[in-house]
Amino acid sequence: MVEHNVLIANPDYEITISVVIFKPDRLVLGNTLKSLQRALEETTPLRAKLYVIDNTPDVSDHNWLRELLPDLPLEIIAGHGNIGFGAANNMVLDRAGKFHLVLNPDVEMQPDALKQALAFMTENPAGGLITPKAFNPDGSTQYLCKRYPAIFDLLLRGFAPNGIKKLFRKRLQRYEMRDQIADTLFWDPPIVSGCFMFFRGDIYKQLGGFDPRYLLYFEDFDISLRTGKITRIAYVPAVKIVHEGGHAASKGLWHIRQFARSAFIFYTTYPLKLF
Template identity: 30%
Template sequence: MPTPPDLTLPTPIAAISPPITVSIVSHGQLALVRPLLEQLDRHSRAAIAKVVLTLNIPEPDALAGQSWGFEVEWIRNASPKGFGANHNQAFGRCDTPWFLVLNPDIRVDSDVLAPLIVQAAPDAGLMTPRILEPGKTAPEPHRALLTPLEILGRNKPGYVRPAVPAWIPGLFMLFRSAAYREIGGFDERFFMYGEDFDICARTRLAGWTLQVGEDLLARHDAQRASHRSKRYLYWHVTSLLKVWLSGSFWRYRRMRTPAP
């Protein structure tokens, strides 16, 4: 009689169906997407069921002739969509336990996906590694509650960053699919900017936690469009106003404010 499996031991990621669907949106950025796919294939192939790659605007196929160890499913939008709408659309193609929202300009030098899942607490609804920005030697500090005073004070002497993030930037967001589905995904009223804070607030309000892989690192080749484009700056400012006028912002603020 064969020996039954030891159910007390964790099953290696490679021994089960790949648990992650990745969503990447290109805005004429396939040249940035190509090295990202190569790195994901090199380091995290066993964790990825498929990549849903959305072309938000028409562009030449810079990936022609390429293949990877996971499926790449294409979506070609007839007209451009906002950040949240694109990833919600991609989530409609997700049938895995985890859903990863990833910027085209993220870079990884090792596998961070399998370790994130191994580290996940039972109530972790949204996870991320630490993020290293260009020219920096230390990862980005955790984000405090997004308020006008916080924005004005974050670069002043004496500003104290939180030990636990109040929100996670939208460039690398690994959602538990059950949590994403429960809260209805991104709020599509945000076209670009602000939707990352909003979805973090609603995730926490729904009883899920935000968890950071403190020992894991991804690099961000930052594209600071809002610093040089009036249109992007307009989206940024109007999105902040939408955040501060939303009910989820004020409920989350009360949740995080200690009782007197």
């Protein structure tokens, strides 16, 4: 592990947040941002700034976002088109604060989520990235931590019908680290989800952000593996969120193509594991 502060985070803000959007559902995004505002209020006084990076082509109306969050420092970056999730987050890499949260536009956090994350980072200087305890909208647990994936696991999880998944239930549960991830702190999961990544700002800068080759999917796999080489990742169940995302196979052919493209990039960068 290398020491923190190799690259200095922006001293103007104790926490920065980046949210990348593309043709967003205003109700879903609004709920995300309201939950963010509530969580920030639990940590006040705290110098915070939100960056919304809009990958939607030809959008000019963002006044509704400003009206939604009148008291939160907000910068909207738009007009660049769909450059991908990672590249869009990287547009504010040089502005990351002492802590930087990469937040999906379909995540609602508990009011004390940021308070818990900040407390953990203060008490555990070895930690450079936090992943939370997540729930599906129906209240069931969502497993954000993963072991290193075999292609077979990814195909099973993303595309197999439920009957086939049941045959390989134990294998999928192991991939999702259900034998390790519960209601207690767990250190060093190999891979964590990109829906909520709470970084130390200097670590995020040292990583150079996300690999922009990934337009969508697998960018969180890549940055997790790179993060684990320079600092420690922690699953912190006191930090709780609800996440609506996932299900690439149900989103149409374009998403399936992006999944396959990103899988090819990933497995030509990291060791190929078939089964």
